[in-house]
Amino acid sequence: xxxxxPDPEWQADEYRQARLNFLSICEQAGVAVExxxxxxxxxxxxxxxxxxxxxxxxxxxxxxxxxxxxxxxEGFSGSASQVGWIAQxxxxxxxxxxxxxxxxxxxxxxxxxxxxxTESNVDLCRNFLDxxxxxxxxxxxxAIHDExxxxxxxxxxxxxxxxxxxxxVTESGLEYVVDLFMAGQYEYERxxxxxxxxxxxxxxxxRAILAKxxxxxxxxxxxxxxxxxxxxxxxQLITMHQGEELERVRRHFGPWVFNPSADKQPGEEGYRIVTxxxxxxxxxxxxxxxISAVTLEFxxxxxxxxxxxxxxxxxxxxxxxEVSSKVMQAIRAQLLxxxxxxxxxxxxxxxxxxxxxxxxxxxxxxx
Numbered sequence: 571x572x573x574x575x576p577d578p579e580w581q582a583d584e585y586r587q588a589r590l591n592f593l594s595i596c597e598q599a600g601v602a603v604e605x606x607x608x609x610x611x612x613x614x615x616x617x618x619x620x621x622x623x624x625x626x627x628x629x630x631x632x633x634x635x636x637x638x639x640x641x642x643x644e645g646f647s648g649s650a651s652q653v654g655w656i657a658q659x660x661x662x663x664x665x666x667x668x669x670x671x672x673x674x675x676x677x678x679x680x681x682x683x684x685x686x687x688t689e690s691n692v693d694l695c696r697n698f699l700d701x702x703x704x705x706x707x708x709x710x711x712x713a714i715h716d717e718x719x720x721x722x723x724x725x726x727x728x729x730x731x732x733x734x735x736x737x738x739v740t741e742s743g744l745e746y747v748v749d750l751f752m753a754g755q756y757e758y759e760r761x762x763x764x765x766x767x768x769x770x771x772x773x774x775x776x777r778a779i780l781a782k783x784x785x786x787x788x789x790x791x792x793x794x795x796x797x798x799x800x801x802x803x804x805x806q807l808i809t810m811h812q813g814e815e816l817e818r819v820r821r822h823f824g825p826w827v828f829n830p831s832a833d834k835q836p837g838e839e840g841y842r843i844v845t846x847x848x849x850x851x852x853x854x855x856x857x858x859x860x861i862s863a864v865t866l867e868f869x870x871x872x873x874x875x876x877x878x879x880x881x882x883x884x885x886x887x888x889x890x891x892e893v894s895s896k897v898m899q900a901i902r903a904q905l906l907x908x909x910x911x912x913x914x915x916x917x918x919x920x921x922x923x924x925x926x927x928x929x930x931x932x933x934x935x936x937x
Contacts, residue, residue, distance in 0.1 A: 572658050576921035580653040581646070583906060585675070585682035586616055588649045592674045595656045596623045606775045610689055612682035620676050620772070622779055625661035626669030631788040632935040635780075636928070637673045638795050640694050640772075640848060642680015642687070646910040647868065648795025649674060650917070651924035660928070665936045671783050677772045684902040686880060688770045691887070696754035696765030696846035697773050705765070706845045708755035715761050718881070720889050727897055728882035735878050744874060751877060754845055762884050765846045776848070780855035791822070791931035792852050792863040795924065797909045798876050800869030803916050805923035808865045810849040819862045822934035823927065827864065862934060866927050868920050871908050879908055 582588035596603045601623050608618035620639075638652055639645025652672050655661075661670060675681045679689040688694055699705065717723060717734075724730050738747045754765040769777075784790075800806045807827045809819050820827050831843050852863050870876065883901050886893045911917070 572654075572660070572925050574922070575918045576650060576654050577657065580650045580657060581917065582649060583646060583910065583912075585612055585618075585678065586614065588646055588675065588681065589619070589621065589678075591653045592621055592623075592649060592672075595653050596621075599625075599656055599659070599661070601625060601656075601661075604779075606779070608678050609771060610679055612678075618678040618682055620678055620775055620779075621672075621674040623656075623672045623674075624669055624783065625656070625672070626664050627667065628669070629786055630667050630669035631786060632665075632668045633783065633787045633790045634668070634670045634928070634931050634935060635673065635783075635790060635792040635852075636670065636795075637676055637776075637792065637848075639675035639677050639681050640794055641796060641798075641909075642675075642677040642682070643684045643905050644686070644795070644797045644909045645675045645677070645681045646906075647797050647917070647920050648924070651795060651921060651928075654921060655925070655928060664932065668932065668935055670932075671779075673776070673779060676776055679771075684905050685883070685887075686905075687764075688772055690766065690770060691760060691764050692766040692770050693754060693763055694770060694772050695848055696763065696844075697770050698848055698850040699765065699846045701766075701768050705756040705767075706754070707757070708750075708753060708763075710750050711753075711755040711761070711763070712757065714750070715755075715758050718762060718885060718888075720885050720892055724882075724885060727893060728885035731882040731885065732875070732878040735874060735881065739874060748873060748877060751881070753843070760888050762881065773851070777851055777855060780851065784855050784859070787856055787859050789860045789935055790852075790856050790862070791934055792861070793924075793927055793931055794848065794863075794865045795868075796865050797868045797920075798870050799867045799873060802869050802871070803919040804869045805920070805927070806867045806869070807927065808867050809863060810844065810847050811863065815861075818860075819864060822862055822937070823864060823930050862931075864927070864931075866924060868923065870911055870916070876908050879904055 604622040638648030
Protein backbone atom coordinates (compact mmCIF):
# COMPACT_ATOMS: atom_id res chain seq x y z
CA UNK A 571 0.00 0.00 0.00
CA UNK A 572 1.19 3.48 -0.84
CA UNK A 573 0.90 6.40 1.56
CA UNK A 574 -2.01 8.75 0.90
CA UNK A 575 0.36 11.69 1.06
CA PRO A 576 3.92 12.11 -0.15
CA ASP A 577 6.72 12.51 2.34
CA PRO A 578 8.07 16.08 2.44
CA GLU A 579 11.57 14.59 2.26
CA TRP A 580 10.86 13.35 -1.27
CA GLN A 581 10.33 16.91 -2.46
CA ALA A 582 12.96 19.23 -3.88
CA ASP A 583 12.82 22.75 -5.23
CA GLU A 584 16.26 22.75 -6.83
CA TYR A 585 18.27 20.35 -8.96
CA ARG A 586 21.03 19.40 -6.54
CA GLN A 587 18.57 18.30 -3.84
CA ALA A 588 16.40 16.42 -6.33
CA ARG A 589 19.42 14.47 -7.54
CA LEU A 590 20.58 13.78 -3.98
CA ASN A 591 17.11 12.47 -3.10
CA PHE A 592 17.16 10.08 -6.05
CA LEU A 593 20.70 8.82 -5.49
CA SER A 594 20.09 8.36 -1.75
CA ILE A 595 16.86 6.41 -2.12
CA CYS A 596 18.38 4.14 -4.76
CA GLU A 597 21.30 3.46 -2.41
CA GLN A 598 18.87 2.60 0.38
CA ALA A 599 17.10 0.20 -1.96
CA GLY A 600 20.40 -1.41 -2.87
CA VAL A 601 20.00 -0.57 -6.56
CA ALA A 602 22.90 0.62 -8.69
CA VAL A 603 22.58 3.98 -10.45
CA GLU A 604 23.98 4.67 -13.89
CA UNK A 605 24.84 8.35 -14.30
CA UNK A 606 25.10 10.10 -17.64
CA UNK A 607 27.25 13.16 -16.97
CA UNK A 608 26.34 16.32 -18.84
CA UNK A 609 28.95 18.37 -20.65
CA UNK A 610 28.08 21.46 -18.60
CA UNK A 611 27.82 22.11 -14.87
CA UNK A 612 25.03 23.62 -12.81
CA UNK A 613 24.94 27.32 -11.84
CA UNK A 614 26.58 26.47 -8.51
CA UNK A 615 29.36 24.57 -10.27
CA UNK A 616 28.16 21.09 -9.30
CA UNK A 617 27.89 18.14 -11.65
CA UNK A 618 24.89 17.78 -13.94
CA UNK A 619 23.67 14.31 -14.84
CA UNK A 620 20.74 12.19 -15.85
CA UNK A 621 20.56 9.26 -13.43
CA UNK A 622 19.11 5.87 -14.33
CA UNK A 623 18.08 2.92 -12.17
CA UNK A 624 16.45 -0.41 -13.03
CA UNK A 625 14.14 -2.18 -10.58
CA UNK A 626 13.31 -5.80 -11.30
CA UNK A 627 14.94 -8.42 -13.52
CA UNK A 628 17.36 -7.15 -16.16
CA UNK A 629 15.96 -9.67 -18.66
CA UNK A 630 12.28 -8.77 -18.10
CA UNK A 631 10.16 -8.75 -21.27
CA UNK A 632 7.74 -6.23 -19.72
CA UNK A 633 9.15 -2.82 -18.92
CA UNK A 634 7.69 0.34 -17.41
CA UNK A 635 9.76 3.46 -18.15
CA UNK A 636 9.21 6.50 -15.92
CA UNK A 637 10.77 9.74 -17.19
CA UNK A 638 11.03 13.07 -15.36
CA UNK A 639 12.35 16.44 -16.48
CA UNK A 640 11.83 16.47 -20.26
CA UNK A 641 10.96 20.12 -19.72
CA UNK A 642 13.57 20.92 -17.06
CA UNK A 643 11.67 23.11 -14.58
CA GLU A 644 8.73 20.69 -14.74
CA GLY A 645 10.91 17.87 -13.45
CA PHE A 646 10.68 18.31 -9.69
CA SER A 647 7.18 16.90 -9.26
CA GLY A 648 8.03 13.83 -11.34
CA SER A 649 11.26 13.44 -9.39
CA ALA A 650 9.33 13.40 -6.11
CA SER A 651 7.03 10.67 -7.43
CA GLN A 652 9.97 8.60 -8.64
CA VAL A 653 11.66 8.92 -5.25
CA GLY A 654 8.39 8.17 -3.48
CA TRP A 655 7.72 5.01 -5.50
CA ILE A 656 11.16 3.71 -4.57
CA ALA A 657 10.80 4.78 -0.92
CA GLN A 658 7.46 2.97 -0.71
CA UNK A 659 9.20 -0.12 -2.13
CA UNK A 660 6.91 -0.40 -5.12
CA UNK A 661 9.53 -2.63 -6.70
CA UNK A 662 8.84 -5.38 -4.14
CA UNK A 663 5.34 -6.03 -5.52
CA UNK A 664 6.23 -6.10 -9.23
CA UNK A 665 4.77 -9.08 -11.09
CA UNK A 666 7.21 -11.64 -12.45
CA UNK A 667 8.98 -10.79 -15.71
CA UNK A 668 8.32 -7.07 -15.07
CA UNK A 669 10.82 -4.28 -14.47
CA UNK A 670 10.70 -0.51 -13.93
CA UNK A 671 13.29 1.80 -15.49
CA UNK A 672 13.65 5.17 -13.77
CA UNK A 673 15.10 7.97 -15.92
CA UNK A 674 15.62 10.87 -13.54
CA UNK A 675 15.75 14.42 -14.97
CA UNK A 676 16.57 13.74 -18.62
CA UNK A 677 17.10 17.50 -19.16
CA UNK A 678 19.32 18.24 -16.15
CA UNK A 679 20.55 21.60 -17.46
CA UNK A 680 16.95 22.84 -17.74
CA UNK A 681 16.14 21.57 -14.25
CA UNK A 682 19.23 23.18 -12.70
CA UNK A 683 18.58 26.50 -14.42
CA UNK A 684 14.81 26.40 -13.83
CA UNK A 685 14.17 26.60 -17.57
CA UNK A 686 11.75 24.65 -19.75
CA UNK A 687 14.46 24.37 -22.42
CA THR A 688 17.87 22.78 -22.85
CA GLU A 689 21.25 24.50 -22.81
CA SER A 690 20.75 25.33 -26.52
CA ASN A 691 17.36 27.01 -25.98
CA VAL A 692 15.70 23.89 -27.43
CA ASP A 693 12.32 22.49 -26.43
CA LEU A 694 13.36 18.86 -26.00
CA CYS A 695 9.86 17.62 -26.78
CA ARG A 696 10.19 19.14 -30.28
CA ASN A 697 13.71 17.79 -30.91
CA PHE A 698 13.03 14.16 -31.90
CA LEU A 699 13.14 14.57 -35.67
CA ASP A 700 15.18 13.24 -38.57
CA UNK A 701 17.33 16.32 -39.11
CA UNK A 702 18.50 15.03 -42.49
CA UNK A 703 14.98 15.73 -43.79
CA UNK A 704 13.27 19.10 -44.37
CA UNK A 705 12.09 20.50 -41.05
CA UNK A 706 8.53 21.64 -40.28
CA UNK A 707 7.71 25.28 -40.93
CA UNK A 708 5.69 27.34 -38.45
CA UNK A 709 4.65 30.28 -40.63
CA UNK A 710 2.46 31.77 -37.93
CA UNK A 711 5.41 32.10 -35.54
CA UNK A 712 7.55 33.78 -38.21
CA ALA A 713 5.05 36.66 -38.30
CA ILE A 714 5.61 37.55 -34.64
CA HIS A 715 9.24 36.53 -34.01
CA ASP A 716 10.66 40.02 -34.57
CA GLU A 717 8.28 41.43 -31.96
CA UNK A 718 9.69 39.21 -29.22
CA UNK A 719 12.30 41.57 -27.88
CA UNK A 720 12.58 43.82 -24.86
CA UNK A 721 11.36 47.33 -25.46
CA UNK A 722 8.28 49.49 -25.61
CA UNK A 723 5.73 46.82 -26.60
CA UNK A 724 6.90 44.14 -24.17
CA UNK A 725 8.57 46.31 -21.52
CA UNK A 726 12.20 46.63 -20.52
CA UNK A 727 11.85 43.54 -18.32
CA UNK A 728 9.26 41.76 -20.42
CA UNK A 729 6.66 42.81 -17.86
CA UNK A 730 4.09 43.57 -20.57
CA UNK A 731 4.12 40.01 -21.94
CA UNK A 732 0.71 39.39 -20.34
CA UNK A 733 -1.07 42.33 -22.04
CA UNK A 734 0.75 41.54 -25.30
CA UNK A 735 -0.56 37.97 -25.27
CA UNK A 736 -3.93 39.13 -23.97
CA UNK A 737 -4.48 41.24 -27.07
CA UNK A 738 -3.61 38.26 -29.25
CA VAL A 739 -6.03 36.06 -27.30
CA THR A 740 -8.79 38.64 -27.76
CA GLU A 741 -8.17 38.74 -31.50
CA SER A 742 -7.53 35.06 -32.21
CA GLY A 743 -8.45 32.98 -29.15
CA LEU A 744 -6.39 31.26 -26.45
CA GLU A 745 -5.93 27.99 -28.35
CA TYR A 746 -4.45 29.81 -31.33
CA VAL A 747 -1.99 31.68 -29.13
CA VAL A 748 -0.95 28.57 -27.18
CA ASP A 749 -0.40 26.68 -30.44
CA LEU A 750 1.47 29.63 -31.97
CA PHE A 751 4.05 29.59 -29.19
CA MET A 752 4.11 25.93 -28.12
CA ALA A 753 3.80 23.98 -31.38
CA GLY A 754 7.51 24.45 -32.04
CA GLN A 755 9.55 26.19 -34.73
CA TYR A 756 12.86 25.32 -36.39
CA GLU A 757 13.95 28.58 -38.00
CA TYR A 758 15.00 30.89 -35.16
CA GLU A 759 17.55 29.43 -32.75
CA ARG A 760 17.04 32.31 -30.32
CA UNK A 761 13.30 32.18 -30.80
CA UNK A 762 10.54 30.84 -28.59
CA UNK A 763 9.71 27.12 -28.81
CA UNK A 764 12.81 26.30 -30.85
CA UNK A 765 13.03 22.62 -31.79
CA UNK A 766 16.73 22.63 -32.68
CA UNK A 767 18.85 21.90 -35.74
CA UNK A 768 20.37 18.66 -34.42
CA UNK A 769 19.73 16.15 -31.63
CA UNK A 770 20.32 17.64 -28.20
CA UNK A 771 22.48 16.02 -25.49
CA UNK A 772 19.29 14.96 -23.72
CA UNK A 773 17.92 13.47 -26.96
CA UNK A 774 21.07 11.42 -27.55
CA UNK A 775 21.22 10.40 -23.89
CA UNK A 776 17.61 9.21 -23.83
CA ARG A 777 18.20 7.13 -26.95
CA ALA A 778 21.39 5.63 -25.47
CA ILE A 779 19.57 4.67 -22.27
CA LEU A 780 16.67 3.09 -24.14
CA ALA A 781 19.03 1.19 -26.48
CA LYS A 782 20.64 -0.47 -23.47
CA UNK A 783 17.44 -1.41 -21.68
CA UNK A 784 15.16 -2.26 -24.61
CA UNK A 785 16.89 -5.54 -25.46
CA UNK A 786 14.41 -8.41 -25.19
CA UNK A 787 11.48 -6.18 -24.22
CA UNK A 788 8.20 -7.31 -25.76
CA UNK A 789 5.80 -4.93 -24.07
CA UNK A 790 6.52 -1.48 -22.64
CA UNK A 791 4.64 1.40 -21.05
CA UNK A 792 6.23 4.83 -20.82
CA UNK A 793 5.08 7.56 -18.43
CA UNK A 794 6.46 11.07 -18.78
CA UNK A 795 5.72 13.52 -15.97
CA UNK A 796 4.88 17.09 -17.02
CA UNK A 797 3.28 20.07 -15.27
CA UNK A 798 1.87 23.48 -16.12
CA UNK A 799 -0.98 22.67 -18.50
CA UNK A 800 -4.62 22.24 -17.49
CA UNK A 801 -6.83 23.05 -14.51
CA UNK A 802 -5.29 23.30 -11.06
CA UNK A 803 -4.33 19.90 -9.60
CA UNK A 804 -5.94 17.98 -12.46
CA UNK A 805 -3.90 15.21 -14.08
CA GLN A 806 -4.68 14.76 -17.78
CA LEU A 807 -3.21 11.82 -19.66
CA ILE A 808 -2.10 12.69 -23.20
CA THR A 809 -0.79 10.37 -25.90
CA MET A 810 0.44 10.71 -29.46
CA HIS A 811 -0.68 7.21 -30.43
CA GLN A 812 -3.19 6.89 -33.24
CA GLY A 813 -5.66 4.26 -34.49
CA GLU A 814 -5.51 0.83 -32.85
CA GLU A 815 -2.61 1.90 -30.64
CA LEU A 816 -4.72 4.76 -29.27
CA GLU A 817 -7.57 2.38 -28.51
CA ARG A 818 -5.18 0.08 -26.65
CA VAL A 819 -3.84 2.95 -24.57
CA ARG A 820 -7.40 3.90 -23.66
CA ARG A 821 -8.18 0.34 -22.63
CA HIS A 822 -5.21 0.52 -20.27
CA PHE A 823 -5.64 4.03 -18.87
CA GLY A 824 -9.24 5.02 -19.55
CA PRO A 825 -11.30 6.46 -22.43
CA TRP A 826 -10.42 10.03 -21.41
CA VAL A 827 -6.79 9.76 -22.57
CA PHE A 828 -6.49 12.70 -24.95
CA ASN A 829 -4.81 12.91 -28.35
CA PRO A 830 -4.83 16.50 -29.66
CA SER A 831 -4.79 15.51 -33.35
CA ALA A 832 -7.02 12.41 -33.19
CA ASP A 833 -9.78 13.80 -30.94
CA LYS A 834 -10.12 17.18 -32.61
CA GLN A 835 -10.46 18.36 -36.20
CA PRO A 836 -8.32 21.07 -37.88
CA GLY A 837 -9.70 24.45 -36.87
CA GLU A 838 -11.42 23.02 -33.80
CA GLU A 839 -10.40 24.22 -30.34
CA GLY A 840 -7.78 21.90 -28.88
CA TYR A 841 -6.56 20.51 -32.20
CA ARG A 842 -2.76 20.42 -32.36
CA ILE A 843 -0.08 18.73 -34.42
CA VAL A 844 3.04 18.08 -32.35
CA THR A 845 6.33 17.55 -34.19
CA UNK A 846 9.53 16.14 -32.75
CA UNK A 847 7.81 14.50 -29.76
CA UNK A 848 9.68 12.04 -27.54
CA UNK A 849 7.36 9.26 -28.70
CA UNK A 850 9.56 9.03 -31.80
CA UNK A 851 12.47 7.90 -29.61
CA UNK A 852 10.28 5.31 -27.92
CA UNK A 853 9.04 3.91 -31.20
CA UNK A 854 12.53 3.65 -32.65
CA UNK A 855 14.03 2.20 -29.45
CA UNK A 856 11.57 -0.67 -29.04
CA UNK A 857 11.27 -2.18 -32.54
CA UNK A 858 8.72 -4.97 -32.60
CA UNK A 859 7.53 -4.33 -29.05
CA UNK A 860 4.04 -3.26 -28.01
CA ILE A 861 4.42 0.36 -26.87
CA SER A 862 1.98 2.42 -24.80
CA ALA A 863 3.38 5.88 -24.12
CA VAL A 864 1.52 8.53 -22.13
CA THR A 865 2.27 11.94 -20.71
CA LEU A 866 0.82 12.80 -17.32
CA GLU A 867 0.22 16.55 -17.64
CA PHE A 868 -0.68 18.08 -14.29
CA UNK A 869 -2.36 21.48 -14.21
CA UNK A 870 -1.17 24.46 -12.21
CA UNK A 871 -1.94 28.11 -12.96
CA UNK A 872 -4.11 29.44 -15.82
CA UNK A 873 -2.41 28.80 -19.18
CA UNK A 874 -2.42 32.45 -20.25
CA UNK A 875 -0.49 33.38 -17.09
CA UNK A 876 1.95 30.49 -17.51
CA UNK A 877 2.58 31.33 -21.15
CA UNK A 878 3.10 35.03 -20.36
CA UNK A 879 5.69 34.11 -17.74
CA UNK A 880 7.49 31.77 -20.16
CA UNK A 881 7.55 34.50 -22.79
CA UNK A 882 8.92 37.01 -20.28
CA UNK A 883 11.65 34.60 -19.20
CA UNK A 884 12.49 33.94 -22.85
CA UNK A 885 12.87 37.66 -23.53
CA UNK A 886 15.19 38.11 -20.57
CA UNK A 887 17.31 35.10 -21.55
CA UNK A 888 17.91 36.51 -25.01
CA UNK A 889 19.20 39.83 -23.64
CA UNK A 890 20.76 38.98 -20.26
CA UNK A 891 23.01 42.05 -20.29
CA GLU A 892 19.87 44.20 -19.98
CA VAL A 893 18.59 42.47 -16.86
CA SER A 894 19.86 42.31 -13.29
CA SER A 895 20.45 38.94 -11.66
CA LYS A 896 17.91 39.88 -8.98
CA VAL A 897 15.16 40.28 -11.59
CA MET A 898 16.12 36.98 -13.21
CA GLN A 899 16.10 35.16 -9.87
CA ALA A 900 12.59 36.45 -9.19
CA ILE A 901 11.37 35.24 -12.58
CA ARG A 902 12.98 31.85 -12.08
CA ALA A 903 11.37 31.51 -8.65
CA GLN A 904 8.01 32.25 -10.22
CA LEU A 905 8.65 29.70 -12.98
CA LEU A 906 9.33 27.10 -10.30
CA UNK A 907 6.08 27.95 -8.54
CA UNK A 908 4.15 27.74 -11.79
CA UNK A 909 5.49 24.24 -12.50
CA UNK A 910 6.03 22.80 -9.01
CA UNK A 911 3.64 24.71 -6.73
CA UNK A 912 4.51 24.89 -3.05
CA UNK A 913 0.85 24.25 -2.15
CA UNK A 914 0.88 20.98 -0.20
CA UNK A 915 -2.52 19.81 -1.39
CA UNK A 916 -1.35 20.23 -4.99
CA UNK A 917 1.69 18.08 -4.28
CA UNK A 918 -0.50 15.49 -2.59
CA UNK A 919 -2.77 15.38 -5.63
CA UNK A 920 0.21 14.96 -7.97
CA UNK A 921 1.51 12.07 -5.87
CA UNK A 922 -1.87 10.36 -5.80
CA UNK A 923 -2.43 10.67 -9.55
CA UNK A 924 1.10 9.59 -10.44
CA UNK A 925 0.80 6.45 -8.33
CA UNK A 926 -2.59 5.68 -9.86
CA UNK A 927 -1.14 5.91 -13.39
CA UNK A 928 1.87 3.83 -12.35
CA UNK A 929 -0.43 1.08 -11.05
CA UNK A 930 -2.41 1.19 -14.29
CA UNK A 931 0.76 0.88 -16.34
CA UNK A 932 2.03 -2.13 -14.41
CA UNK A 933 -1.40 -3.76 -14.74
CA UNK A 934 -1.40 -3.01 -18.47
CA UNK A 935 1.97 -4.66 -18.93
CA UNK A 936 0.56 -7.82 -17.40
CA UNK A 937 -2.96 -7.81 -18.85
